Amino acid sequence: MKKEKIVLGIDIGGTNTKIGFVSKNGKVYFENHFSTESKKPFENFISKLTLEIQNLTYKSDNQFELIGIGIGAPNANFYSGQMEYPPNFKWGDFVPIVQRVKQVYNVPIRFTNDANAAAVGQLLYGIGHSMKNFVVLTLGTGLGSGIIINGRLLVGEHGVAGEIGHINVNPNGRMCNCGLQGCLETYASVTGIRRTVFELISEMKEDSSLKNVSFNEMTGETIANAAIDGDKIAEKAFEFTGEILGTKIADVVAVLDPEAIILTGGLVKAGKILLDPIKTHMEKNLFSAYKGKIKILTSKMTSSDAVIGAASMVWNNQQDKFN
């Protein structure tokens, strides 16, 4: 009997790494996850990864034919196959992920950052399914982005296109982990809105339930719930975040002319209180040729989405040099 073709999806995160077999139609089989241990040596990770893949293969009882591996990772370079200067990993400045995985599994490997993988996942299996030109923004701890043009991932000349989180909002603005100042992700992300809440607490005199919560304890959900309860500081934080993000989305539109911007990640759970100001301020700042034409859409991320997104890179047959 002919075996079903399958792609292994690997999503390397700062805390956990997820793996799973993904079929051509986006179904996940035998998913698993393990602690990345990003502060331990890289070889420790490779050993664990290899073992976990073996376990997965064992569980699948040899029913699949592995045709490729898709890997999503922070600071991934599509062309070099390396994580480059990952700030939250103690694996060195250049981490040869693709090379090391290839030593164990000699199949075609696609490698990109998690937001790019999410964009390809949306293209193949998500709300980007019927579209050819769109941008995915992941509003989580940071702001990641993946850009689809004519149904293909925009990779860029050096393999690192789509760092929309690092376009500048204000040259005198907030310090960013990347070393620049005033980057969009210091405002439009879960971390960004927490910083905004703390700025507003320092400026405003209104009472707020958020004054009882420490910075490290404050989540996007805490702020969203406060805003829904009519908390003035929380409301203003969402208005401010939406204004900045909407304005900068208008700039991205003036470069790319996409059909839609797809928002995903933790902050999107806030819903209307975030989306309304984004839409208002994007529309207000759009150049006339784009007005009324650009959709703002949202997509819920399931825990499997990162693995599906990584694997979708192979199913979408992205060109690379690791074949």
Add this chain to the structure above:
Amino acid sequence: MKKEKIVLGIDIGGTNTKIGFVSKNGKVYFENHFSTESKKPFENFISKLTLEIQNLTYKSDNQFELIGIGIGAPNANFYSGQMEYPPNFKWGDFVPIVQRVKQVYNVPIRFTNDANAAAVGQLLYGIGHSMKNFVVLTLGTGLGSGIIINGRLLVGEHGVAGEIGHINVNPNGRMCNCGLQGCLETYASVTGIRRTVFELISEMKEDSSLKNVSFNEMTGETIANAAIDGDKIAEKAFEFTGEILGTKIADVVAVLDPEAIILTGGLVKAGKILLDPIKTHMEKNLFSAYKGKIKILTSKMTSSDAVIGAASMVWNNQQDKFN
């Protein structure tokens, strides 16, 4: 004898329209130009255009086989074949250029704005020749842009990608002809730097030869010559322009990851006094993954370049629906 294949290039400008036959290797034959008369009815233009093309054909003594027409025009929509809301033309809100030309010459027609045409021209015959990913910025009366990705013009979902002149520098900034406020072209263009000079004259106390020149008489060359002579206001105007443009180029890089930014148009004649601050401020604002990797190049525009650029759209075989 077999006739040489030729493309007719048409560059419609607010003042003059240029036409010429362009060969596959970018050589121009029988160029001509005539007054656009953009304030007279559109049919007047079409009659003149048709007549001028007939003259050109007559002059060429029937030696060519016309295989297509490339047209560059302000506010051109690649897909609709119309100029849409052209502010400096009294030809209506939607001007069906392609449809009307097609009635006379039933060959494939490519239609786009002049900056996009310039980008394709650079790709085929200019310094973009050896590159696959770059952005052309034309710094003239306004700031036009054309984006090449993987060796193809970025057209966008609605046919109007590449309006980098209308990304936002400052929400409380200068009023733009487009109706928005603080657009990049109100700073980084010949008109923009003139506005900067007038702002600086109002603020600074230094003597300056520019205080003897009216706004309408001041050209980019006037300001450049003053700067070369050590005029403080002119020097500061170039520094300010270069800082804003360099910073915004860094944002564009964070979206596209290009190999180079190619600057062209009148303001580029200023040379080093403009380019140095652009390079400095771009580099300073680049996200780490791009630092040291992005080239700033310049290209002189000859009077034939617009016609070649328009024709190059056909030679580059851009997809459209007018075949």
